[in-house]
Amino acid sequence: MGLLISxxxxxxxxxxxxxxxxxxxxxxxxxALPGVSASMSVVLAMAFTYSMxxxxxxxxxxxxxxxxxxxxxxxxxxxxxxxxPSNAPTTFDGYPMTLRGDSSKALGISLTTSAxxxxxxxxxxxxxxxxxxxxxxxxxxxxxxxxxxxxxSVLTALGGGDVIKTIISGLIGLWLATIGMDPLMGFxxxxxxxxxxxxxxxxxxxxxxxxxxTEVLDQTVSHTKIETDKTVNKVKTKLTSLKExxxxxxxxxxxxxxxxxxxxxxxxxxxxxSFLSYAIEVKSSKTPGKYGKGEPKGVAASETAxxxxxxxxxxxxxxxxxxxxxxxxxxxxxxxxxxxxxxxLLLKRQPEFLTSVFASMIVTNIIxxxxxxxxxxxxxxxLATPYSILGTVIVLxxxxxxxxxxxxxxxxxxxxxAGVLGYVFHKLRFNxxxxxxxxxxxxMVESNLRRAIMLANGNIVAVFTKPIxxxxxxxxxxxxxWPLIKSFIDKKKGxxxx
Amino acid sequence: MAIELLFNxxxxxxxxxxxxxxxxxxxxxxxxxxxxxQWPQILLALLIFFIAVNMYDIYKxxxxxxxxxxxxxxxxxxxxxxxxxxxxxVILFIFALALDYIGFILSxxxxxxxxSRLLGEKRISRLLLxxxxxxxxxxxxxxxxxxxxLPRGVGIFRDFALLLEAL
Numbered sequence: 001m002g003l004l005i006s007x008x009x010x011x012x013x014x015x016x017x018x019x020x021x022x023x024x025x026x027x028x029x030x031x032a033l034p035g036v037s038a039s040m041s042v043v044l045a046m047a048f049t050y051s052m053x054x055x056x057x058x059x060x061x062x063x064x065x066x067x068x069x070x071x072x073x074x075x076x077x078x079x080x081x082x083x084x085p086s087n088a089p090t091t092f093d094g095y096p097m098t099l100r101g102d103s104s105k106a107l108g109i110s111l112t113t114s115a116x117x118x119x120x121x122x123x124x125x126x127x128x129x130x131x132x133x134x135x136x137x138x139x140x141x142x143x144x145x146x147x148x149x150x151x152x153s154v155l156t157a158l159g160g161g162d163v164i165k166t167i168i169s170g171l172i173g174l175w176l177a178t179i180g181m182d183p184l185m186g187f188x189x190x191x192x193x194x195x196x197x198x199x200x201x202x203x204x205x206x207x208x209x210x211x212x213x214t215e216v217l218d219q220t221v222s223h224t225k226i227e228t229d230k231t232v233n234k235v236k237t238k239l240t241s242l243k244e245x246x247x248x249x250x251x252x253x254x255x256x257x258x259x260x261x262x263x264x265x266x267x268x269x270x271x272x273x274s275f276l277s278y279a280i281e282v283k284s285s286k287t288p289g290k291y292g293k294g295e296p297k298g299v300a301a302s303e304t305a306x307x308x309x310x311x312x313x314x315x316x317x318x319x320x321x322x323x324x325x326x327x328x329x330x331x332x333x334x335x336x337x338x339x340x341x342x343x344x345l346l347l348k349r350q351p352e353f354l355t356s357v358f359a360s361m362i363v364t365n366i367i368x369x370x371x372x373x374x375x376x377x378x379x380x381x382x383l384a385t386p387y388s389i390l391g392t393v394i395v396l397x398x399x400x401x402x403x404x405x406x407x408x409x410x411x412x413x414x415x416x417x418a419g420v421l422g423y424v425f426h427k428l429r430f431n432x433x434x435x436x437x438x439x440x441x442x443x444m445v446e447s448n449l450r451r452a453i454m455l456a457n458g459n460i461v462a463v464f465t466k467p468i469x470x471x472x473x474x475x476x477x478x479x480x481x482w483p484l485i486k487s488f489i490d491k492k493k494g495x496x497x498x
Numbered sequence: 499m500a501i502e503l504l505f506n507x508x509x510x511x512x513x514x515x516x517x518x519x520x521x522x523x524x525x526x527x528x529x530x531x532x533x534x535x536q537w538p539q540i541l542l543a544l545l546i547f548f549i550a551v552n553m554y555d556i557y558k559x560x561x562x563x564x565x566x567x568x569x570x571x572x573x574x575x576x577x578x579x580x581x582x583x584x585x586x587x588v589i590l591f592i593f594a595l596a597l598d599y600i601g602f603i604l605s606x607x608x609x610x611x612x613x614s615r616l617l618g619e620k621r622i623s624r625l626l627l628x629x630x631x632x633x634x635x636x637x638x639x640x641x642x643x644x645x646x647x648l649p650r651g652v653g654i655f656r657d658f659a660l661l662l663e664a665l
Contacts, residue, residue, distance in 0.1 A: 030644075033639075033644075044644055044645075164548055164551055165552060167548050168545065168548045168549055168552060171541055171544055171545045171548065172545065174541050175513075175516075175538060175542065175545065178537065178538040182524075184531075184534065185525065185533075185534045187525055187534060188523070189520060189523070189524070189534060189535075189538060190516060190519070190520065190538070213590070216586075217583060217586055217587070219617070220583060220586040220616060220617060221583045387617060388614045388617035388618045388619035389614055389619065389628045389632070391614075391617050392609065392610045392613045392614050392629070392632070393610075393632050393636075395590070395593075395609070395613065396606055396610065396632065396633070396636055397636065399597075399606075400636060400646070400648065403646075403648065403649070404640070404646045407646075407647065409594070409597045409649055412594045413591075413595070415594075416587075416591055416593075420587055420590075424505070428502055428505060446537045450531070450532045450537065453530075453532045454530065454531050454532070457530040458530035458531065
């Protein structure tokens with residue numbers, strides 16, 4: 001409790017508080033702009049930190065980071081363009097809700113559950129960081145491989161029926177992640193002499209293409225009118241009522257715990273957290289068929305988890321000096337520039353870093369709801385625009401988003417190719433979301449597996465018999481295989497009853 | 499059915515080629531390590547297996563009377579150039595290619611006009627006005643507001659973009 005109070009004392013100093021409010025506004029707007037990822041938002045905000053003290057700077061950057069993740073949910077719901085990769089699962093149910101005229105409700109759920117997930121994780125992390133540091137130190141390559149494999153077990157929950165096609169899509173994503181330089185031996189794989197492929201297939205253009213461009217192509221052929229009567233004329237983001245939250249209580253609790261837990265693991269982050277949480281929600285539901293068609297719990301699962309993961313991702317940074325992801329790495333460089341020595345001794349010597357970061361997160365998660373309502377209102381108005389204009393604006397935003405990552409026009413070409421492939425996948429009932437998940441996790445799965453085998457001198461059995469690895473792998477395989485067995489049993493039952 | 503089988507067949511052929519290609523280009527593994535080719539080969543082997551299962555599944559699911567090539571042979575190839583989807587894809591590819599040469603402003607404006615027309619906007623004045631406004635808004639938002647330098651093009655297009663950036 002003392003830690004929390006000292007954190008709030010730091011945060012509520014007028015200038016610091018003002019910076020946090022400013023950071024929240026900037027982060028929400030950046031996050032809502034397609035292609036401006038959470039880490040890019042932190043980069044863009046870094047320019048403001050040069051005159052700040054290290055404590056104020058980290059509190060400000062944390063505010064930008066948390067609110068960017070929430071802002072990304074706005075475009076995921078309204079336009080099927082995930083603002084950040086971790087908002088991709090939000091599109092599965094958020095966009096269908098928009099199509100049927102329930103965007104206000106979807107936005108309300110997204111904002112409320114984001115705030116709950118973020119606040120829950122920030123408080124938990126503030127209290128548990130020192131203990132978690134010791135636990136996180138026990139995670140080696142084999143355990144990280146098992147965790148990333150657990151992320152892959154999500155695949156079969158994204159199927160919506162056809163498990164084989166979903167597995168094929170996921171495997172294609174994993175294979176795409178192997179294109180480029182080998183992560184350990186440094187030789188070119190599947191580049192066919194093309195130097196443009198050496199750096200690998202970029203995730204963001206593929207993701208934008210698979211979701212946004214595919215949708216525009218689909219609308220070009222068969223235009224589905226978006227129900228604007230509820231969304232545009234009464235653009236009130238309806239905050240979720242306590243009664244609605246009570247109905248979703250287990251979804252929120254599960255997702256907050258998953259998000260926090262996954263966020264702590266270095267390299268895992270908000271994207272795996274949101275996919276995993278969504279999948280577990282589908283698998284634990286009595287009505288899995290409703291997911292992907294506008295089920296509010298789907299939005300809640302994804303948005304609670306990705307915001308909870310933001311707090312978790314700060315643990316390795318503060319406790320060990322290891323950035324848990326790109327955004328944390330940028331924050332770390334901002335602190336190093338200011339002469340702060342990162343590492344395990346930071347929290348012993350300057351515990352105020354811990355308190356200011358998590359107190360800033362708690363405050364940001366509350367302010368963010370108000371700010372995001374305003375931003376969502378502006379973005380919802382855009383829905384009133386005829387699709388003949390809106391469709392082209394979506395493509396232009398998607399192109400800028402793909403280009404902005406590395407200032408490369410070849411990424412725009414990649415986005416278009418991914419969009420066309422996504423359309424073919426959509427028509428032949430393959431699964432673009434599974435492909436994106438494979439691409440996101442591919443590098444992490446491969447490098448951790450190979451590193452673990454190398455450390456065990458080639459003894460694969462030793463890799464998989466470590467206690468944590470073994471437990472996580474058994475859970476993953478059970479999650480991956482069960483839908484296959486279930487679909488086989490269902491087919492058999494169908495044959496018998498027929 | 500035939501189109502689906504054809505697509506899956508092409509995937510099997512491509513991934514089989516990739517399976518042998520990677521083993522011919524990867525250096526030999528050190529003892530006690532996993533070769534850089536082995537992981538992709540595991541994935542490719544699984545892919546080939548599951549695609550084959552999928553093809554069998556498609557064949558089995560299709561009623562006997564549907565097991566023919568009519569979905570390929572019955573396609574009206576002459577109508578391809580009028581197909582909205584094909585036109586849309588062509589416009590997207592031209593836009594992606596043109597960015598390097600004529601820069602963001604002109605290529606986006608031309609793209610907006612063409613694609614809005616394809617999506618059904620018939621009024622020319624509205625088409626031009628909305629395209630102009632959206633391109634200018636996005637250009638200034640990202641280029642000036644967020645310092646993301648958008649493609650400038652070459653020659654006079656580059657000079658024009660530099661002039662705008664200097665404003």
